[in-house]
Amino acid sequence: MTAASNSGTSSIILKQVLDIFVLLGFVIAFTVLVMVITGAPPLAACYHLFLGSLGSWVKFSHVVKAWIPLTICACGLLFTFRIGLWNIGVEGQIVMGSVFATWVLRMGMESHGDGSFWLIAALAASAIGGAAWAGIAGFLKTKGGVNEIFAGLGLNFVAQAVVLWLIFGPWKQPGVASMSGTETFPAQLWLQVAPALRISPAALLIVASALILTGLLLGCTRVGLRFRAVGSNPFASVLFGLRPNLLMFVAMLFAGGFAGIAGNLQVTSLYHRLIPSISSNYGYLALLVVMLANYNIWLIAPVALFFACLNVGSIQLPMMLQLDSSLGGVIQGALVLATLGVHAWRKTKVSGSGSRPIGSASRD
């Protein structure tokens, strides 16, 4: 090993750069192939995606509004991925964050004047709601041995049902219940938007805190290291005095709390009411963001921005090219599939070249 590091530091860097180019080339080729198959002219589609997302400040402000919850969710998911859990339930956790936010804000509807108290209370309630929803999946996982993917998926459906029940039942609009959601909150219960930016400074502050907090917790604290240890080898972590079940539960709470906050912003800064599709599927999308970012905190923000651009930009496609707007989702999926494919291929290439761990020799 020392020989390798002496002789070829520069060749290792070269290899990594080469790897990135191979990855990018493969991803682009695969995506273009998907576009050609679906009948989309690749260049024109890219042009309109670009124009539709970054073509004007108004459009960019829409991108940022999608980027914020996506990034916050992705931050939370880093905790669960780090400890080796697939928190598919993030979608339901966003929804429960929205529900708890709506619940608190409805109490504040009667009060007049400054809504800051209610907004802060709603933020706390959302984090608790999302964390509680994730806690159920975590509890089932650690105490009942229920796979977190199945528990999470089930809870997503339950959360969706809860939203529909609330919209058509207890929280229906005066007079008539409608798919358009609950009654819109008065403006003092909206997150204020800076007129010049068309973006809420408070939301930007929250997303920045989420990124910094996640980076610090995972990178610079003992808890972060413990998450990583359990994620890499739960059995050995016990021998180091760690309690994998407890830590998994805590990681789920973090992910759920972050998702809940994302759900809060959907209510307070975007829709100003509870609607049936309140999560905008940002939970599932955030899973893809984290995978494409290769679980790297530094790449979360740019990758989430890219995905937000695709999401917002694809709205243009039906108008300009008579293509369905779901092409944006197709491109996102193709990107992640191609990336995972390249990573998997690289892994088999490495393990296939005979550098197997010594321990495997003992299986005589």
Next chain:
Amino acid sequence: MRVELVDIHKHYGSVKANDGVGLTLEPGEIHGILGENGAGKSTLMKILSGFAAMTSGAIILNGRPAAYRNPAEAARRGIGMLYQDPLDFLQLSVLENFMLGHTGSLRLHRKLIRPHFISLSESFHFHLNPDAAVKSLTVGERQQLELLRLLALGVEVLLLDEPTTGISAEQKEVLYAALRRLGADGKSVVLVSHKLEDVEALCDRVTVLRGGRVSGTMLRPFDTQRLLAMMFGRPPAMPPRLVHIPGQEVLRLDRVSAQGGRAGLRECTARIHENQVVGLAGLEGSGQEAFLRAAAGIIPPAWGSVYLCGRDMLGGDYHEFRRRGVVFVPAARLEEALIPGLSIADHLALQADPSTFRLQRAAAVQTASAKITDFHIKGRPQTLVDELSGGNQQRLLLSFMPPNPRLLLMENPTRGLDVESVNWVWQYIRRYLQRGTGVVFSSAELDEILMVADRILVFFNGQIIKDVAASETDVHDLGRAIAGKLSS
């Protein structure tokens, strides 16, 4: 079919599982492969059956070199393997399992195959109901089914890996008869075992492996003493053993039964004292794994009690045992003991004391540097543990041990290490004895156990069948006990 294996090498990293093995298999011969754990028997069979690729060497079938890369290609050349755990499909019926692998037409000719199956089954005196679900069968019956399936595929060379483990005495007789008939039909049978009785009852010829090489061959009739000598080697001249005077009782297992390992643990009673080294001997999976884990609180006993310094540990987990001074070091270093992807410094940061919220990276690197020097580890604080060699991983594990444990439980602590590392490990562990620690370790090397241990527990099929002072036994005596033969 005549099978020649020429100079087979199989290396896993720095470990040479097969180091130049050569043997010839004649048609109609029942050939036994003997050897203790880690001798390279299973590796050799995996290579012959196409399950693993050899590093170098040649396989010659009927005088022509053959190259195949997977079990399916091996089967097409007439080589089939019956694994220790039959590889069948539990959800399917007996007949469906039998039909798997029958190539030819797409449609399954259930009606055609059924009478064929029944007559084949009866010709071997197997009693298999074609419609029974495989999951309702015993291990022995599943083995019979797998045997029939391989024969129906046209296998000329049949490899069996420890076929008598987990089957009844009656099924063993049926299996023996079936194998003898195959031999009489001109098919070659390879029987891998560490049980002398199987080999002696059945084989025409025996090849003994030791340390990845052929240590000898013998034709029937067999001389047990010579076979044992080939398996375990001549006892080396032993250095004067340190005489430890055992202190107070540290650990007591009272009729403990537990799950785990191949055989589990059945009604084990044992006492371990301070200042005492106890070696656990036995075939892999005979109960040593479960014993160590039950003693460490990692697997809860299904029955019986574990006492630590006289205190009943009922319901205590590993954390509780650890607090009371128990340290467990598992054999699979990278799978169970270390955390792949984390560096040496990270491992030390995980254990740092006093625990702070912030990660004390600099301090961890400093501790790591000190340990690297003290324990002669070849690596840097930033080196990932997966990049360390087996010996260095073991040294690192030893460096994690607290200064004053009451009880040290080590599973195969020197497995895969070179002689120098082995000596270093034992020198280090001996220091603990001066502080009154009780040491329990398992090992596949009888020489090592005899050299290091004060007392030896021999495990067979989940039970302790021999509990003896090291000074009152020898390699042959232990070898017989391991193989299930109790002398006297």
